[in-house]
Amino acid sequence: MSESVAVIGAGPGGLVTARWLTAQGFEVTIFEAGSDLGGQWTGAPGRSGVWPEMHTNTSRILTAFSDLPHNGATTFPSNRDVLAYLRRYAETFAARIRFGVEVTRLSRDARGWLLEHAEGAERFARVVVATGRFQVPVIPPVAGLATFDGSESVVSTYDFRDSARYRGKRVLVAGCAVSALEIAAELVRAGARVVVTQRRQRYVLPKFAAGVPSDHRIFTRYGVLAAEALPATEIDRQLREIVVEAGGSPEQYGAPAPDPSLFAAGVTLSQDYLPLVAEGRISVRPWIASVAGDVVTFGDGHGETFDGVVFGTGFRQSLPFLDENIRATVDLDDVHLDAELHTFHPDLPGLAFVGMWDQSGGYFVPLELQARWIAYTWGGVVPPRDPDAQRRAVSAYRDRRGLPQKTRMNLIAVAFARLAGVEPRLSRWPQLRRALLFGPLAPSCFRLEGPDALPDAADRFARDAAAFGAITTEEFSEREERYWAMVVSSDRR
Known part of the structure; x- marks a missing residue:
């Protein structure tokens, strides 16, 4: 039984x-x-x-x-x-x-x-x-937040549903995670006037860059092997290089400059947020110091009135x-x-x-x-x-x-x-070596061998890896060769 x-x-x-x-x-x-x-x-x-x-x-x-x-x-x-x-x-x-x-x-x-x-x-x-x-969303403690009396009140991104109700209104979006930035961009498109407040500026990676989804670029098998073989400072440098190359650094768009360390600053995926900052359609302020009625005062002493506040500050x-x-x-x-x-x-x-x-x-x-x-x-x-x-x-x-x-x-x-x-072992799949290292961690690559391996997994993974570029070829870019050389030459590998 x-x-x-x-x-x-x-x-x-x-x-x-x-x-x-x-x-x-x-x-x-x-x-x-x-x-x-x-x-x-x-x-x-x-x-x-x-x-x-x-x-x-x-x-x-x-x-x-x-x-x-x-x-x-x-x-x-x-x-x-x-x-x-x-x-x-x-x-x-x-x-x-x-x-x-x-x-x-x-x-x-x-x-x-x-x-x-x-x-x-x-x-x-x-x-x-x-x-x-x-x-269970978390709204952090803010002095006077309970007194906020704007027409659209205070909500979390978890409870956000209707951008149209904010048309023509002034909205404060608190946070720098993906939900906060995506909702800020959506509110602008719906006709709201948007300010974003954040404790620290993260790097922002566009979802799509040079025809390739960004999750194909940064979540790779190479990144795992590198994390095991190289100092954290080198991994930090490499990831920051990929992110900045794909989308620039926030200060180039008029947002605050993030910490030079990507690990310290963090990174968020958002396609439209930074361009909207560059256009002046989203303003960025320091973190909230206090609230009194519909007036929010920020850490720099500047105060503004808002109709609504949306918190995207975690769970x-x-x-x-x-x-x-x-x-x-x-x-x-x-x-x-x-x-x-x-x-x-x-x-x-x-x-x-x-x-x-x-x-x-x-x-x-x-x-x-x-x-x-x-x-x-x-x-x-x-x-x-x-x-x-x-x-x-x-x-x-x-x-x-x-x-x-x-x-x-x-x-x-x-x-x-x-x-x-x-x-999958690299030695067993020489024709897929580059894709297995620098291509996407597609689910098909985990059906190549081991329990429940599939006979067509190699063909499926080759298609998945090549969907947004010829990643399956054996021609490595100069940067890929340099990165991979660091891993294989490390005595900690």
Whole structure:
């Protein structure tokens, strides 16, 4: 008899985990609190931070799973395209989903894992928590913010839905992450007068540069190998060189100058934000000092009146259904969850977490690789992790608490691929060497070898890598040769 697994959440992480667990013979049931699958991509108020005109900031190739390409989607799919894709994915792999069932408590006893909900309680051999970590927006404390009385009030980007209501109004957008910058640009196009306030200026990378999606440029296998072989200062320099070459530096557009270190400043993807700053249609101010009525005073002492304020200032982690023992074991707080690579804890066998990390770049590829690692581990395809090794990994994570937690998509994707045994070896694919190093981390490249390798994966990956340029040729650019030489010559490789 196959083991039962409950997956909590029918977003991308829950769907792809259910697909791979089912392939390993587990009997999987997905519990979804809402009335539709898709997680954030439903656009449902109160359950999603997706607004009607939102498009992805990741390309269609990296916003897909390895078993199902998009159906004629644009380079950057709309939120409706992504939701349709996820519905098709669930139908293709016959996902068993129970809608409208919100898990209120997850606990463990000697007989397994107990899920409690409004309909009662059910027991499962294993559980996957895939509810996401971007559901509770954070609005930072600002002196006098509660007194704001502009006509459009204060909202978070998570609750932003209608740009048309701001036409002709003065709007302050707080933050420099992707949602803040994309909404600022949308508000300008809708006829609002927009000011952006930020604590620090990030580098801003256009989503598309020289005909190539930027996630194809910066989230590469080379970047992983370089991070393992070269000093952090050299990685910082190389990434900054790529970003500035593609989109310039913010001060060239009239925005504040960022920190010379890209790691210190951070980077955000946005196609239109900096050009709108250059045109004077978006003004940039220091961070908010105080609010009094409809007047916002900034750190430089300058004050302006606004009709509305939109905060794009991040999220806190929230898993209210975990019982006190599980919460204590993983030492859950607003940011952290102790687990080996955000997935397993040695003291919680049969429990896995999916998608509970913060990163730059798209989540679809690493989510699938994490799902395969979980499924292969529980299915016996790859050896179970040594508990002592897991404890060392958890300890190392705890040592980093208080430091910046955001990771890069390519680093975590390759880490999951290695644990799942599906990282392609360069020596086996000489015809794809350049694409595997400097091309996109397309899901097809993780079906080249290892468990569930596909006979047509090489052709699929060659097409994916060449979609926006002849990346599969063996002619390396001078910069690529120089970068690669640094990696292979390093004695730390």
